[in-house]
Structure formats: C-alpha cells, structure tokens
Amino acid sequence: MRRGALDFETALDVLTGVPAAEVDTVLTDALETEFDRLFRNGWQPGELHRAVARRGNPIQAGLVADAARDFQRNRSPVDDRWRAQAESLPPFQGRRPDRIAVLDASLALLDELRRLPAIEILVPPPGTPLTTIPHHSDQRILDRVRALLAKAEATDFAAEAEVYSAKxxxxxTRYRIEEITAPAVDLTPFARRIGVDHPYENEKASLLDAVARANSCRCVWSPELGFSTVFGFDADIDAVELLYTSLLVQANRAMTRDEPAKGKARVKAFRRSFLVAYAYRIGERLRQTTEREMAAHGNLLPVLRNRDIQVREAMNKVFPTTVRSRVSRVDSLEGWESGRAAADEAQLR
Structure with missing residues (x-):
C-alpha cells in the first residue's frame, strides 16, 4: 500500500496494479464524496456537467451525469428545476472505454472536483426544503420573443435579422413597462448563472454584460468557473438569456462570414476584436431601443431607479466585493469594424 502525496502518473500506475474490486470501491467513494459536497453547496447538475465537459473528456462528463441522477434518487423533496437538469444530461455515448482510460479520467476528475469551490445556492439541492419562487414572466410573451429571435438566426439577410432582433x-421592453406600471406586486430580484463557452470567454461575457445592462440586470463574471451570475427580476433575466443566446448565434455567423481567410494569429486577433466591438455596439443599440420605448410611456425614472437599487443590493449580498474587469485589447481594426457592422445588422436604428 502506497501512502502520502503522489504525482498523477505515479498514482495512476499504482491504481492499475491493485485489484479492480479494491480500487473501484475506494475511487467511487471518493468521487461520491466530492459530488455530494458540490451538489450540497450550490452546484446544479447542468453547471457541474458543463464545467467538466468543457475539458473535453466524455468519460468525465458521463460520470457527472450519472452522479447527478444518483444524487437525487433517494432524496426528497427534489426541486423541479434540479430534476429537469439532472434528467436532461446526456449519458456517456460511444464504445465502452478500457479500464486504464476510466481510471485515468476518474482520477483526473477527482482532482478537478476537489479544486471547485462552494458557490451560492440558487436552486435548493435534493433533500432540502423547497423555496417558493413566484415566476412573473408571461410565457406567451417569451414564446413570441423566441419566435422572433429564431427568425433572426435563420435568415441570411441582414435587414431581416435586424428587424426581428429589434422587434x-x-x-x-413593452412587457417590462406593463409590469412596472401594473398595480403593486411583490417582486423580488433573483439570480441565475449563465454559462459562457470558450473560446473567447471574456469577450462573450462582455456581450452578456451589455445585454444584461440594457435590460436592467447586473452581471458578475467568474472566469475560473466559466459562468456569469445575472441578477435582476425574473422576467428581465429570462429576456437577457434569450437575447444573449440569439445574439451570440448571429455574431458567430457574421464573424465566420467576414473573417480573413489565412493566418491563425490574424484570425484570432480578428475574432477577439470582432466580439469586443460587437458587444460594445450591441449594448449601445439595445439601450437606445429601451430608452425610446421607456420615453414613450411617461416618467418611469423613479420606478426604474428603485428597481436598480434592489438589483444592486441583491448582487452585493452575494458578491460584496467585485473587481471591474479590463476590456480586451483590440488588435485588429478589420475585426473591430466588422464587429460593429454585424451589431448594426442585428438591431434596427
């Protein structure tokens, strides 16, 4: 029996020389301990699966999916949101991996899980009391927004995408105006974590932040964990998530269409600069649309200011200290100009 600190390769060699029954039991127990710690301390199934899957090992992603389903199995009550995430995770697909590959993936996953910190509990984990969160979004409005954005994503004509996204x-904005001018309703700001995929995570997080600010929300970007936490009222957060997802699709399509044909370094600089400009210009145009609609409905500034204070207070409770991130450097004028042009295509004047 080897004890003490071992480097990864030595530990893997030791495990391959020990009877499988002994290794599997100990390694499974160690992984279950870490899954239990993370699921009890804020990590939702979709978030943990995404954090692991982005490393590119399908065996590890499959282990997370299995663990999430097992974690909820003998616990009650289970929040519907937690259950939906766990049941939607894809199982491992492909040929059955050999034992060495499984040991390698499991040992590396254990090391990665131990590095992950506890995070804010936004959805109660299985086995804990459920929290009643009134949802004020109008599903019919959201369906109409989804339909418009789907048309913007599908068309190859910039003018059409422009019209659909702006509408x-x-x-x-009109739905938000109806909400804030309606008879007094007890609304409370909430938080939701939205994943930001690589590559170019910082630039994509800037786009999410621009969309959030235009819709009275606030973002805190956690680059080491690969997600942003969006604070706001539930209907506003729904809108932010829908818009961000759609605009990112439109940005990627325009970026691929316009990028230079040769030179890896040139393409990388182009894409980074494109996304910086796109986020900046999208933020401008979304704010213009919002301000125009708000101005047409009288003086709503006192109400909006009060809602903004509530959102900031909710953010400060979770993140009492934040650091303002630096804007990514623009190394490609071609990318910057193309990004601004693509943002203009995505929204009406």
Whole structure:
C-alpha cells in the first residue's frame, strides 16, 4: 500500500496494479464524496456537467451525469428545476472505454472536483426544503420573443435579422413597462448563472454584460468557473438569456462570414476584436431601443431607479466585493469594424 502525496502518473500506475474490486470501491467513494459536497453547496447538475465537459473528456462528463441522477434518487423533496437538469444530461455515448482510460479520467476528475469551490445556492439541492419562487414572466410573451429571435438566426439577410432582433427587444421592453406600471406586486430580484463557452470567454461575457445592462440586470463574471451570475427580476433575466443566446448565434455567423481567410494569429486577433466591438455596439443599440420605448410611456425614472437599487443590493449580498474587469485589447481594426457592422445588422436604428 502506497501512502502520502503522489504525482498523477505515479498514482495512476499504482491504481492499475491493485485489484479492480479494491480500487473501484475506494475511487467511487471518493468521487461520491466530492459530488455530494458540490451538489450540497450550490452546484446544479447542468453547471457541474458543463464545467467538466468543457475539458473535453466524455468519460468525465458521463460520470457527472450519472452522479447527478444518483444524487437525487433517494432524496426528497427534489426541486423541479434540479430534476429537469439532472434528467436532461446526456449519458456517456460511444464504445465502452478500457479500464486504464476510466481510471485515468476518474482520477483526473477527482482532482478537478476537489479544486471547485462552494458557490451560492440558487436552486435548493435534493433533500432540502423547497423555496417558493413566484415566476412573473408571461410565457406567451417569451414564446413570441423566441419566435422572433429564431427568425433572426435563420435568415441570411441582414435587414431581416435586424428587424426581428429589434422587434424582440421592443416586445421585451413593452412587457417590462406593463409590469412596472401594473398595480403593486411583490417582486423580488433573483439570480441565475449563465454559462459562457470558450473560446473567447471574456469577450462573450462582455456581450452578456451589455445585454444584461440594457435590460436592467447586473452581471458578475467568474472566469475560473466559466459562468456569469445575472441578477435582476425574473422576467428581465429570462429576456437577457434569450437575447444573449440569439445574439451570440448571429455574431458567430457574421464573424465566420467576414473573417480573413489565412493566418491563425490574424484570425484570432480578428475574432477577439470582432466580439469586443460587437458587444460594445450591441449594448449601445439595445439601450437606445429601451430608452425610446421607456420615453414613450411617461416618467418611469423613479420606478426604474428603485428597481436598480434592489438589483444592486441583491448582487452585493452575494458578491460584496467585485473587481471591474479590463476590456480586451483590440488588435485588429478589420475585426473591430466588422464587429460593429454585424451589431448594426442585428438591431434596427
């Protein structure tokens, strides 16, 4: 029996020389301990699966999916949101891996899980009391917004995408106006974590932040964990998530269409600069659309200011200290100009 600190390769060699029954029991127990710690301390199934899957090992992603389903199995009650995430995770697909590959993936996963910190509990984990969160979003409005954004993503004509995206933002703003001018309703700001995929995570997080600010929300980007936490009222957060997802699709399509044909370094600089400019210009245009709609409905500034204070207070409770991130450097004028042009295509004047 080897004891003490071992480097990864030595530990893997030791495990391959020990009877499988002994290794599997100990390694499974160690992984279950870490899954239990993370699921009890804020990590939702979709978030943990995404954090692991982005490393590119399908065996590890499959282990997370299995663990999430097992974690909820003998616990009650289970929040519907937690259950839906766990049941939607894809199982491991492909040929059955050999034992060495499984040991390698499991040992590396154990090391990665131990590095992950506890995070804010936004959805109660299985076995804990459920929290009643009234949802105020109008599903019919959201369906109309989804339909408009789907048309914007599907068309190859910039003018059409421009019209559909702008109408989606106008619809969102009008719905928000109806909500804040309705008879007094007890609304409370919430938080939701939205994943930001690589590559170019910082630039994509800037796009999410621009969309959030235009819709009265606030973002905190956690680059080491690969997600942003969005604070706001539930209907506003729904709108932010829908818009961000759609605009990112449109940005990727325009970026691929316009990028230079040769030179890896040139393409990388182009894409980074494109996304910086796209996020900046999208933020401008979304704010213009919102301000125009708000101005047409009288003086709503006192109400909006009060809602903004509530959102900031909710953010400060979770993140009492934040650091303002630096804007990514623009190394490609071609990318910057193309990004601004693509942002203009995505929204009406």
């Amino acid at each position: 989606a933002q106008e619809l969102i």
